[in-house]
């Protein structure tokens with residue numbers, strides 16, 4: 001394993017907003033004014049000598065300007081850097097019709113630009129979720145007023161700032177209604193140098209939203225929550241639709257459905273990645289079942305568009321959550337590999353190999369297994385080093401989770417979590 005550092009943004013809601021709003025407003029306004037001073041300066045130099053000054057030149061022109069002192073020096077520097085970058089990307093576009101970067105929000109009485117604080121400009125307290133943001137020298141109204149803005153916050157994601165490597169910058173961003181904080185963090189992740197033996201394959205489908213093969217174990221994630229919701233809410237949406245389009249109730253149902261589906265996909269991907277991490281999986285193979293399974297029984301509630309969307313969301317959630325845990329995710333072309341048509345034990349692929357009521361039946365080796373587990377195991381083989389390149393040759397002592405009873409992990413609507421279904425003992 002080696003370490004790799006990736007950058008992540010953690011958004012946070014400011015909990016003492018009313019206390020810091022005025023200070024943030026005046027800093028956001030100052031950033032807009034400095035941008036405009038910089039923009040005006042570029043225009044003048046450009047007209048005079050036909051050269052567009054870059055961010056460094058701009059900074060040396062404006063370092064002693066009054067507006068530069070309205071923000072912490074590093075924050076001011078960042079505004080001019082952004083302006084310089086905006087000009088570079090404008091002329092690199094090489095489009096005669098494109099306008100150069102303009103002045104900031106001239107129509108707005110009080111434009112609130114994003115303000116960025118870099119290393120010297122902020123002090124973070126991860127224990128109490130507080131951050132001190134240095135004020136510009138000109139903003140210190142009296143000698144007794146603190147020279148910083150103390151923001152208390154709660155992160156909007158599951159990630160807390162305690163488990164990140166280091167915070168590079170803090171931005172105060174105006175959302176149109178309030179200020180929020182964006183922490184740009186370095187996160188250390190473990191990346192395997194070579195493919196480990198621990199691999200997982202994920203098969204996505206309509207009946208089981210996901211089947212995950214992890215070597216000698218298979219996990220099944222039934223899609224009941226997604227399907228029942230789709231069915232229930234479709235009634236709510238359409239039964240109440242009137243002449244003037246969707247009623248309020250229909251709109252409510254649509255939004256509620258979208259939120260529940262989003263939550264289901266989050267909970268599902270979280271559990272899948274956690275289960276893989278617990279078993280030291282280093283590589284996951286997953287495919288989008290878009291083009292195969294044309295033959296699949298979409299059934300009464302098998303809404304194809306819903307599932308296309310849901311699969312894509314699910315895969316990207318898995319990719320994101322796996323990366324944080326240092327697990328590689330490889331997208332595999334299912335259709336080319338015929339993961340659903342191939343026997344995961346003997347590797348034979350024949351049209352006569354049948355899928356019946358969710359079972360895969362191999363005519364060659366007489367394997368009878370859950371069809372989704374079979375596909376997941378084939379998917380896993382594509383990223384398992386000892387199995388790569390396997391087409392039809394079976395491997396002698398392949399540990400094969402397909403043969404074991406899969407564990408069923410169910411989404412619980414009450415708790416909103418995915419958990420192992422209680423085993424029913426005979």
Ligand SMILES: [Zn+2]
Nearest residue numbers: 343346362365
């Ligand atoms: Zn077989």
